[in-house]
């Protein structure tokens with residue numbers, strides 16, 4: 001049947017896309033990836049700085065999601081803590097797939113591969129990056145998918161799951177329509193995107209292991225990362 005994006009869905013798309021484009025890692029921070037120190041220590045510190053900056057960007061983006069700030073305050077924190085790693089996998093995946101103009105993607109891969117992460121986590125991590133890359137998502141899809149990830153009702157400690165569902169559903173409906181309109185030759189495209197969200201959840205477990213092994217090697221995180229990841 002003819003898929004139509006309603007006026008209010010257009011308005012929602014504009015709010016989410018503008019927020020996503022407005023809140024990016026500052027270029028001077030992203031540029032640090034290109035500096036020439038490549039020791040495992042140096043890479044870890046750089047990635048820590050990127051992640052910290054990314055969390056700040058993520059919080060600002062989340063505050064622009066219509067209805068988020070009217071959720072119960074503890075639930076707002078639970079949603080951010082529960083989705084931060086997944087949102088950062090999505091964001092860093094865009095860096096790989098959008099072929100950053102000044103070669104960020106190669107250096108990012110090198111730095112991640114040489115930052116004290118054990119081999120067993122590299123495979124699922126880079127498989128995810130590849131599976132996102134082949135989708136060639138447009139900016140609006142990336143923005144909606146990030147908002148949908150943040151608005152996942154069944155995160156740990158969320159009390160009013162229905163309230164979160166009521167915010168997530170219109171985003172899912174809009175993304176479904178967008179996929180049909182943007183990728184008419186790929187009827188399964190929307191299902192593919194949702195499949196990525198499932199793959200993201202498994203990466204949470206690998207990431208928790210990564211944090212543990214870094215901490216066992218006495219790696220330090222920033223206060224913001226300690227707070228969002230409940231470490232130290």
Ligand SMILES: CC(C)c1onc(-c2c(Cl)cccc2Cl)c1COc1ccc2cc(-c3cccc(C(=O)O)c3)sc2c1
Nearest residue numbers: 024025030044047048050051054085088089092095104112
């Ligand atoms: C604490 C640190 C060691 C860490 O622990 N786990 C992870 C992680 C790793 Cl490895 C992989 C996935 C997820 C996480 Cl969470 C990280 C590093 O996380 C990040 C998080 C976001 C970004 C955005 C970037 C980026 C570059 C250029 C341009 C842009 C841009 O947005 O333009 C973004 S790099 C980057 C690194």
